[in-house]
Amino acid sequence: MKILVTGGLGFIGSHTCVELAKEDNEVIIVDNLYNSKEEVLEKIEKISGKKFKLYKYDLKDKEKIKKVFEEEKNIEAVIHFAGYKAVGESVKKPLMYYSNNIITTTNLLEIMHEYNVKKFVFSSSATVYGEQETPKYVETMKRGETTSPYGTTKAMIEKILEDLYFSDNSWNISILRYFNPVGAHESGLIGEEPNGIPNNLMPYIMKVASGKLETLSIFGNDYPTPDGTGVRDYIHVVDLAKGHVQALKKMKQGLKVYNLGSGKGVSVLELVTTFEKVNNIKLNYKIAQRRPGDLPEYFADSQKALKELDWKTEKTIEDICRDAWNYEKNNA
Numbered sequence: 532m533k534i535l536v537t538g539g540l541g542f543i544g545s546h547t548c549v550e551l552a553k554e555d556n557e558v559i560i561v562d563n564l565y566n567s568k569e570e571v572l573e574k575i576e577k578i579s580g581k582k583f584k585l586y587k588y589d590l591k592d593k594e595k596i597k598k599v600f601e602e603e604k605n606i607e608a609v610i611h612f613a614g615y616k617a618v619g620e621s622v623k624k625p626l627m628y629y630s631n632n633i634i635t636t637t638n639l640l641e642i643m644h645e646y647n648v649k650k651f652v653f654s655s656s657a658t659v660y661g662e663q664e665t666p667k668y669v670e671t672m673k674r675g676e677t678t679s680p681y682g683t684t685k686a687m688i689e690k691i692l693e694d695l696y697f698s699d700n701s702w703n704i705s706i707l708r709y710f711n712p713v714g715a716h717e718s719g720l721i722g723e724e725p726n727g728i729p730n731n732l733m734p735y736i737m738k739v740a741s742g743k744l745e746t747l748s749i750f751g752n753d754y755p756t757p758d759g760t761g762v763r764d765y766i767h768v769v770d771l772a773k774g775h776v777q778a779l780k781k782m783k784q785g786l787k788v789y790n791l792g793s794g795k796g797v798s799v800l801e802l803v804t805t806f807e808k809v810n811n812i813k814l815n816y817k818i819a820q821r822r823p824g825d826l827p828e829y830f831a832d833s834q835k836a837l838k839e840l841d842w843k844t845e846k847t848i849e850d851i852c853r854d855a856w857n858y859e860k861n862n863a
């Protein structure tokens with residue numbers, strides 16, 4: 532299959548390109564390098580032993596994106612990762628998030644419509660559930676109140692895709708709701724590289740472990756969870772990448788929504804102690820105030836992806852901690 536991947540040099544995109552190439556798909560990447568590096572291209576080529584075509588274009592530039600569809604001719608499907616993703620930044624710069632994430636997506640969908648490419652996989656997030664009555668989130672639940680403009684862009688795009696499908700049911704759309712993607716490729720060549728001081732837990736742990744930051748703050752130990760710290764569903768990025776391959780393989784006509792998570796909640800303290808044990812490193816941490824907007828606990832109901840996509844996570848929290856640290860050491 533010839534597949535266009537937007538944001539293919541980013542954290543999740545790069546791992547997905549590797550898994551797609553492994554299955555002999557032809558992968559075309561569009562990435563404007565806003566939040567990624569061109570050298571990732573050589574790395575994914577090295578890991579997979581395959582070549583990727585890169586267009587350094589911005590999805591806001593409709594004419595250029597049309598050129599890609601024109602030149603490539605027989606693109607069959609699009610996986611859309613590209614977008615701004617920093618929760619905190621989106622609170623400060625909502626217009627930047629709404630204008631970029633929404634316009635780039637509608638541009639892409641319009642061009643796909645024009646070229647009659649109607650298979651679309653969208654990177655959504657568990658954040659669209661907002662707060663629910665139970666911590667186990669299932670796809671039949673209604674989307675909830677999002678807690679950041681970033682999250683709202685994900686919910687809005689889901690809605691746009693529903694309206695699009697309603698208007699033309701020849702589309703095949705899979706919305707993938709990621710829980711907490713972490714870890715790195717076991718080769719140590721590709722992984723997560725946030726700009727500046729990380730906001731997310733795993734990247735922050737990396738910086739403390741490598742001595743670049745002094746102390747990890749655990750945001751709250753008085754939540755109604757077994758050890759009082761926040762509980763999330765951490766998913767190894769390679770498992771997540773494989774979920775995209777399955778979503779394309781099993782794609783049928785219609786609009787489908789899938790949770791991609793392990794189905795298991797892990798607390799901040801559990802992640803910290805597992806990291807220490809697996810890598811034999813002592814992490815400097817302290818208990819701090821709760822972070823505004825954080826929920827105590829949520830994790831995926833992962834049954835639908837298992838049943839319909841024949842997909843489940845295979846890697847453990849230990850694998851996550853080992854691979855993330857391996858990448859950090861190789862790239863420090």
Ligand code: UFG
Nearest residue numbers: 618658730731732733735748749750761762763799822825
């Ligand atoms: N945490 C800490 N210390 C830190 C960072 C995080 O204790 O320095 C805790 C948080 O309080 C939370 C857990 O670690 O309990 C996970 O936090 P992350 O920031 O790593 O991840 P979130 O669950 O907050 O973020 C995820 C996705 C976002 C999404 C968001 C919406 O990464 O893309 O959920 O809730 F938008």
